[in-house]
Amino acid sequence: MTPQARVQAAIDILDEVITAARGGGAAADTIIARYFKARRYAGSKDRRAVRDHVYAAIRRAGEIPADGRAAMIGVARDRPEIAALFDGSAHGPQPIEPGELSASSGLVPQWLEARLCESVGLDGVAALLDRAPLDLRVNTLRTSRDALLDRLPEALPTPHARNGLRLPEGTNVEALDIWTEGLIEIQDEGSQLLALAVGAGAGQTVVDLCAGAGGKTLALAAEMGGQGRLIACDADRGRLSRLAPRAARAGAATMIEMRLLDGGRELEALGDLVGTADAVLIDAPCSGTGTWRRNPEARWRLTPERLAKTVALQARLIEVGAALVAPGGTLTYAVCSVLDEEGAAQVAAFLDRMDGWSVDRPSLPAGRSRGAGMMLDPAHDETDGFFVARLRRRC
Template identity: 60%
Template sequence: MTPAARTQAAIELLDAIVAAARDGGPAADTLIARYFAQRRYAGSKDRRAVRTLVYDAIRSLGERPASGRAAMIALAKYRPDLAETFDGSAHGPAPIDAKEPAALSGVAPAWLVDALQRSGLDRAQLAALLDRAPLDIRINTLMGTRDDARDLFEGAEPIDGTAAGLRLPADTSVERSPAFVGGLIEVQDAGSQMVTTVAQAAPGMTLIDLCAGAGGKTLSLAALMGNEGRIVATDTDRARLQRLQPRADRAGVTIVETRLLDPGEEVDALANLRGEADVVLIDAPCSGTGTWRRNPEARWRLTSPRLDRLVATQARLLDLGATLVKPGGSITYIVCSLLDAEGCAQVDAFLVRHPGWSAEVPEVGTAHGAGARLTPASDGTDGFFVARLRAA
């Protein structure tokens, strides 16, 4: 592909990504994979170059652009080499008209920047939300040690604040490695590893992972429990939950049972577990504002009404979790969001609704309200809010 053809490919992809963000369609990574699956002529260098252009444009724009062309024109303003590729060639984009509108640069849509600032994030914290994320892995301590895994990857470094985390060079091939295939390691952000420890999971416990998804935190909890006790992993998403058991088998985890829940019917489906859990972990559905480094187009998907729906879901899950905890047990509440509406305000409201419960300051990140916060700027991790709530 010529440089102009690469720019045109990026414009086409951005058109698809903008439409998907507006209409609730597939993620950018999925759209990029589909695009190149239909264009086998594009070599690995072409695919990498186009992907880089697409994500450079996404990261540079706060508001959702009107089109892929407007997005690339905005990027070209700061990159003369890119502007030159708008040459009108056979497979390239038409030349840029001086009066042609460009998309607006920024961190996020204005309403969202305001909400994040009111949640205590300054300009440096906001900018770091769009840095490129590192590649972190968690060592499965049921199968080996951090030193065992470190010896297998060139440039691997222990991650401060984790007992089993390693940070690898960004281009490391992980999922084809013997360590991954054999269950010694899992790809997991350091922040995700840190907030999971707030649950204080220990051997012999009964633990309910209420929003288990594909099981990243479930497997981390199983390792912390030494594969002794019981974990009930639940979710309403069948496709994601079905991915957990193969991962558990690979990791040598035998204490996990999965339970698919029907939305709105969770109380009845979990009735036999009322008052049984030592710990309920709620990794709640959220806005994902802490994960923009990995999914920068998510800024274009979030709306104020959608945020309101997420906050309502989080409150409902917390109330459900409270019914499952035994006296003296705890809820670990986690969101990969840095908005106070989903974090400390959510916990404050729970404590009002549930007299007798108390909040314990977690041992990770920086204290924030009744919980703690991790941010890319302060901790080098994805952004999280976590709280440990203790039943009377």
């Protein structure tokens, strides 16, 4: 592919990404993979260059662009070498008209800008759209970080998580022997710290209420040393079904029990656990503002209406999780968001309406205090953005 053809390919992909963002379709990664599956002639350098163009355009446009061409012109506005490729040559984009060089729309949707600046500051907002590193969690049920550092000379310890490793961007993790052997999981360092915040120990009964595909469930299993009862729950059958093979590979299958929940009627499937859990983790559905480094087009999908529905769901799930906690046990609430209404304000509202709970702030090697909990963000901690709070049931 010529450099011009690469830019045009990015424009074509961006058209699909924008359509998907407006209609709830596939993520950008999926669209890119599908595009090149139908174009086997594109070499690895072509694919990498096109992908870089696509993500540069997505990160550049705070508001959803009119189309792929407008998104790519946003990049050309800052990079003359890209603008020069809009030359009308074969397979390339047509020249840019003066009227297309409109002013920038900022990094985030305008309705969110003030809220994000309040929680992480202006520099923090920009950092939410930086490229994320490739972090791994060492599975201590099978090995140690020191042992893997000997096997992976290109790896570095993560700055904060005691079992984290950082690999060069682009490493094919699933091609590594240590992946096949179940010695590692791909997991952002911040996500590893959330599991640490739960304080789960050997022999306990622990519930992961919103387990998804089980990334934090597996981290909890390692923290428990493979001993105890760990119940992974989710209302999404497809996501939860991915946990079983991962647990088997990690050597944690025998201690993990999976329960599929009916959204809105969760306690019907969890009745035997009411008031019995030593620790409950609620990694709640959220806006995902803290993961924009990995999914920058997600900010185009977020609307005030969707955020309001998500906040209401979080409030209900906190109460579901609270019902499971035994006296003296803990409830850990976390979101991969840096918006206060999903984090600090959500926990404050719970404490206002529910008696018998006190703040049991986790001691983490990163983050800063935010309300009753802790906030992690890329600018301050080099992790994805998270809020986490731990509460203890007094009675």
